[in-house]
Amino acid sequence: MNQAMATPLSLSCCSPTLTRSTLFFTKTFPFSRSFSTPLPLSTKTLISLSPPHRTFAVRAESQNGADPARQYDFDLFTIGAGSGGVRASRFASNFGASSAVCELPFSTISSDTTGGVGGTCVIRGCVPKKLLVYASKFSHEFEESNGFGWRYDSEPKHDWSSLIANKNAELQRLTGIYKNTLKNAGVKLIEGRGKIVDAHTVDVDGKLYSAKHILVSVGGRPFIPDIPGKEYAIDSDAALDLPSKPQKIAIVGGGYIALEFAGIFNGLKSEVHVFIRQKKVLRGFDEEIRDFVAENMALRGIEFHTEESPVAITKAADGSLSLKTNKGTEEGFSHIMFATGRSPNTKDLGLESVGVKVAKDGSIEVDEYSQTSVPSIWAIGDATNRVNLTPVALMEGVALAKTLFQNEPTKPDYRAIPSAVFSQPPIGGVGLTEEQAAEQYGDIDVFTANFRPMKATLSGLPDRVFMKLIVSAETNVVLGLHMCGEDAAEIAQGFAVGIKAGLTKADFDATVGIHPTAAEEFVTMRTPTRKVRKNQASQGKSDSKAKAVAGS
Numbered sequence: 001m002n003q004a005m006a007t008p009l010s011l012s013c014c015s016p017t018l019t020r021s022t023l024f025f026t027k028t029f030p031f032s033r034s035f036s037t038p039l040p041l042s043t044k045t046l047i048s049l050s051p052p053h054r055t056f057a058v059r060a061e062s063q064n065g066a067d068p069a070r071q072y073d074f075d076l077f078t079i080g081a082g083s084g085g086v087r088a089s090r091f092a093s094n095f096g097a098s099s100a101v102c103e104l105p106f107s108t109i110s111s112d113t114t115g116g117v118g119g120t121c122v123i124r125g126c127v128p129k130k131l132l133v134y135a136s137k138f139s140h141e142f143e144e145s146n147g148f149g150w151r152y153d154s155e156p157k158h159d160w161s162s163l164i165a166n167k168n169a170e171l172q173r174l175t176g177i178y179k180n181t182l183k184n185a186g187v188k189l190i191e192g193r194g195k196i197v198d199a200h201t202v203d204v205d206g207k208l209y210s211a212k213h214i215l216v217s218v219g220g221r222p223f224i225p226d227i228p229g230k231e232y233a234i235d236s237d238a239a240l241d242l243p244s245k246p247q248k249i250a251i252v253g254g255g256y257i258a259l260e261f262a263g264i265f266n267g268l269k270s271e272v273h274v275f276i277r278q279k280k281v282l283r284g285f286d287e288e289i290r291d292f293v294a295e296n297m298a299l300r301g302i303e304f305h306t307e308e309s310p311v312a313i314t315k316a317a318d319g320s321l322s323l324k325t326n327k328g329t330e331e332g333f334s335h336i337m338f339a340t341g342r343s344p345n346t347k348d349l350g351l352e353s354v355g356v357k358v359a360k361d362g363s364i365e366v367d368e369y370s371q372t373s374v375p376s377i378w379a380i381g382d383a384t385n386r387v388n389l390t391p392v393a394l395m396e397g398v399a400l401a402k403t404l405f406q407n408e409p410t411k412p413d414y415r416a417i418p419s420a421v422f423s424q425p426p427i428g429g430v431g432l433t434e435e436q437a438a439e440q441y442g443d444i445d446v447f448t449a450n451f452r453p454m455k456a457t458l459s460g461l462p463d464r465v466f467m468k469l470i471v472s473a474e475t476n477v478v479l480g481l482h483m484c485g486e487d488a489a490e491i492a493q494g495f496a497v498g499i500k501a502g503l504t505k506a507d508f509d510a511t512v513g514i515h516p517t518a519a520e521e522f523v524t525m526r527t528p529t530r531k532v533r534k535n536q537a538s539q540g541k542s543d544s545k546a547k548a549v550a551g552s
Contacts, residue, residue, distance in 0.1 A: 075092065364379040
């Protein structure tokens with residue numbers, strides 16, 4: 001980081017103090033022993049209320065004083081009011097900086113002219129996706145309920161239009177909350193498309209704004225490969241806002257977005273086919289987790305087509321779609337969705353013209369403090385393609401605000417970041433995979449459990465849970481924790497604190513579990529499933545338990 005930029009030169013300015021008189025009842029309060037004498041409150045106390053301290057940044061470029069100092073409109077101008085941009089702007093304002101953020105008008109589907117305060121996560125990502133996951137889980141729960149004595153006079157029916165209408169109403173509510181949060185923090189919200197003109201100037205639909213620092217937090221957008229017929233395909237934005245539920249859908253992609261939507265539409269009783277270029281889903285995840293989730297999703301009726309790459313899409317006279325791959329053609333789809341990754345949304349921002357280095361994939365190159373090659377321009381979130389998760393963008397936003405306006409240079413900490421896939425069954429994990437741990441540490445002990453959950457004993461469904469710990473053989477430190485099964489994300493979030501703190505397997509063993517839960521398995525594993533030693537694995541006993549038996 002350019003240390004000269006860590007503490008911006010500023011002129012202090014504070015609005016007049018607001019003063020009012022307030023009448024209090026006389027009362028004494030006993031304090032701790034060090035304050036043994038009760039302190040009376042006056043019956044009339046004068047309170048001074050001051051608004052947050054603000055600064056007006058000035059340009060300190062003159063070496064000899066010949067050029068007048070330049071006053072900027074804002075200390076920080078942020079392009080993009082998604083999770084990271086809102087967090088950075090709000091914290092900057094709380095730290096006393098004058099702050100503004102620009103964002104495109106609201107729409108559930110992003111484009112060059114639409115966006116919305118809240119960004120991808122709130123409008124067309126985490127939040128609406130999770131709402132649809134909730135909706136889709138009921139069908140499985142209806143099946144489970146039969147074993148617990150529930151009977152239905154008729155088959156439950158789902159109303160897609162009601163779901164989408166309720167979902168969109170919630171998104172509007174959340175967007176309003178984000179706007180109020182910015183307003184209450186003193187951040188100026190400007191509607192329009194921002195483009196960087198120079199190192200200190202942003203053009204928003206023809207109006208220029210100057211700033212000591214410019215932050216780019218524009219997120220990413222879905223990517224659809226350029227194949228014949230791609231105009232017939234939908235992306236994740238559109239999949240969250242379809243006018244009708246798919247009858248038969250092809251989902252191209254093997255990442256977390258593909259699996260989450262496969263679970264959603266399968267749960268809503270669509271026929272689901274997933275086409276992946278690789279042999280396995282979820283590249284980069286733990287190998288055993290990859291195998292387990294695919295097997296269990298297939299048991300729920302999802303059909304996986306492995307090692308198949310899309311070649312073309314065609315549309316028949318009746319409106320049905322066909323997907324041609326390197327292995328053949330599958331016909332009769334009502335929808336074909338591409339979940340083939342996301343690209344940084346950095347096109348036409350003026351980055352290259354002002355000297356900001358941009359990688360081939362469109363991501364903005366930054367240093368460990370999120371500073372670009374232009375000292376006054378910064379970038380966070382998916383636009384930098386570091387760790388593309390909403391909580392990470394939030395962390396990066398806070399770190400940036402501290403660096404610039406709290407005189408506290410702060411690097412984002414990417415160690416032990418927990419993550420989840422809201423597939424069905426869901427995945428949660430934190431730390432290293434077995435493959436990563438073996439490569440980095442050499443000698444590791446692996447503990448696994450694969451069992452039937454208690455609920456399945458009465459439901460009769462083939463549901464299972466898989467849990468895994470990876471431990472350093474040398475230090476006994478738990479390097480990774482992974483789970484696939486009900487509540488996996490919630491369980492992983494709690495254990496992430498321990499992984500981040502560097503707890504050992506002995507610490508886990510010394511912890512009393514909560515019974516009966518699946519989570520207790522992580523603190524009751526005693527015998528390694530296998531011991532990996534310098535690229536040579538020796539098999540041990542599995543510590544799996546038949547937790548399906550109540551009271552086991």
